[in-house]
Amino acid sequence: MQRKGRGRLRLKRIVLPGEKIGVIEEFLLGEGTYEEEGVIRSQVLGEARLDLERKLAVVRPRTRTPIFPREGSKVVGEVGEVKRQTASVDIFKVDNRLITTPFTGIIHISSVSRGYTRYMSQVVRSGDIVRARVINTKNRIIQLSIMEPEYGVVYAFCSKCGALLELKRTRLSCPNCGRVERRKVSRLYGTEVLE
Amino acid sequence: MKRKRISTALAQGKREDGRGLMDFRKIVIKKGILEKAEGSAEVWLGDTRVIAGVKVGVGEPYQDTPNQAVLTVNAEFTPIASPTFEPGPPDETSIELARVVDRGIRSSEAIDFEKYCIIPGKAVYVIFIDICILNYAGNLIDASALAALAALQSTKVPKYVAEGGEVKPLDASEPLELRDLPIAVTVGKIDGSLIVDPTADEEDVMGTRFTVTVNQEGNICALQKSGPEGLTLEEIRKAINIALEKAPEIRKLLMES
Amino acid sequence: MSKKKLIVKGVRLDGRKWNELRPIKIEGGVLPNADGSAYLEQGRNRIIVGVFGPRELHPKHLAKPHKAVLRCRYHMAPFSVDPRRSPAPSRRDTELSMVIRNALEPALFLERYPRASIDVFVEILQADGSTRCASITAASVALVDAGIPMRDLVAACSAGKIDSEVVLDLNDIEDKEGEADLPVAYMPKLGKVTLLQMDGMLSPEEFDKALNLALEGCNKIYELQREALKSRYVKQGEGRSAE
Helix, strand or coil: CCCCEEEEEEEEEEEECCCEEEEEECCCEECEEEEECCEEEEEECCEEEECCCCCCCEECCCCCCCCCCCCCCEEEEEEECCCEEEEEEEEEEEEEEEEEEEEEEEEEEHHHHCCCCCCCCCCCCCCCEEEEEEEEEECCCCHHHHHCCEEEEEEEECCCCCCEEECCCEECCCCCCEEEEEEECCCCCCCCCCC | CHHHHHHHHHHHHCCCCCCCCCCCCCCCEEECCCCCCCCEEEECCCCEEEEEEEEEEEEEECCCCCCCCEEEEEEECCCCHCCCCCCCCCCCHHHHHHHHHHHHHHHHCCCCCCCCCCCCCCCEEEEEEEEEEECCCHHHHHHHHHHHHHHCCEEEEEEEECCHHHHEEEEEEECCCCCCCEEEEEEEEEEEEEEEEHHHHHHHHHHHEEEEEHHHHHHHHEEEEECCCCCCHHHHHHHHHHHHHHHHHHHHHHHHC | CCCCCCEEEEEEEECCCCCCCCCCCEEEEECCCEEEEEEEECCCCCEEEEEEEECCCHHHHHHCCCCCCEEEEEECCCCHHHCCCCCCCCCCHHHHHHHHHHHHHHHHHHHCEEEEEEEEEEEEECCCHHHHHHHHHHHHHHHCCCCCCCCCCCCEEEEEECCCCEEECHHHHHHHCCCCCEEEEEEEECCCCEEEEECCCCCCHHEEEEHHHHHHHHHHHHHHHHHHHHHHHCCCCCCCCCC
């Protein structure tokens, strides 16, 4: 069953994990496939497509796909314990998808800004919501960076009265008690959707 | 944030899923779903899903009630019910759940414990109700109490006779006699609004949970309040009136299914 | 040896022939809170499986730096058997949890999710023999439903010997009173056996026959897993098309 459409030859069918899609002599391994003993098989339930022009076999999943932080993932989480050089983050959003069981990540003081930061508590506080990028997953814990402008604190709370701080130009101030606080603020402050 | 969203909606008399404050979610009751249990039932309350199984055996009575059957209610939160449940021994929430269900059945005297005595002081019927939570989406007490009752309604009690001081099984059974149908109605309080049948999100932000179990005659046969906030006398009266109004509706569903 | 006859005039007590499976019903995606789930009926077996993950593993010291940990829990509801059993896990439950894990693990790419866990929770609502096989069959459907990448599905089926005959898919009484029980799990597309246990006594010829019979059973069960998944994820009439 094949037909020429817009100059590209494609075959499409529904496959289950383990089903044979092609052989490595003919196709390259694309998303959703794996190879064993020269045979390309699907690893998910989805639509298998053989792109005859690019010689590529892919399977586009029909099921949900796992949510797992990888290098480069954009994540959002709540700051937990803040130490002198590190802050832990309970990640509840990975690449725009919410998760029910948080992953733990860590921000090191060297991934906070290009300038010198003396104490972690000058840039994030426990209870803040931060947006960060995963820079390393190879070590024991997921390492995060908030260096670039889009990353940093997106919601901060007054350390005196607990109210949500408002961003006025570059300063965070408390609408309740007037206290002014310092953070490494994301340019997306106050706009991140949390639910 | 969740709290803000839920309470703003409640202030306008609305709930997140579009229900009114006094509306239950859709209730589905299936009785007799398992062959190996003497009684069984499955209840859906929206996405909350529980199974109750009744096993009937013969055992020794408690010393202080030698001529009464023994009833044991046990509840288990299976880890499939929620991503936050971990496998392990029953925690205080599941023990409370089992005990609230137990109290409703016991104090309404729905089961005639003296009738289910075989040899006084020696052999009585032992009735186990096991509640298994399959999906947690709030209001486990009402769902579990309903499942337990539906399972009891479907229960066939194997017959035993006393012969020369020994208990002998007969190859026969008869339906369990139920003298009452106690219905649990849980009322939640969020920022001063009272609601029935809370969802999991509503339970997360609820200040108080108050369960009123009502029997067939409209008497109150069990109460359980929990949560960090207090209730005013006015709120207690309101909650009881809500339960008195809702219980017959649910009982009707139970009898029709 | 056994008091009761289990096969009378070529027919088993539940009316099946020697090479016949019990009626099987499989449904995927039955639990809203789980990442993947499945419900299975096989004879009077009633099994529900929930899959969670990949997610962070707690306690953390159990995590493995280069791969995910597959955790399986086989648990029987107190009312699933006669007489009622205690809800606390027995030694048998612990062993079955392990053999189920071993049967599923070869199908998974655990190395893709370092430090994470993939949790498979099996709840036996009613037990009627060969529950470990039925659990594996259901768990495999639940894993696909969770979208967890897999090398193949795992289908499982038992064979055994009752009244000196080799038969397929033992039920509770056949398991208890029979002479041998041989549970097998199999990845049909890859042709690999991932669970093989035996309990009882078989001659080498009988073993051969039983194993082949169990594998035939696995292949039939695979087709049912496939149908269940397709009916959840594939629109009617859609199968193969070109664009």
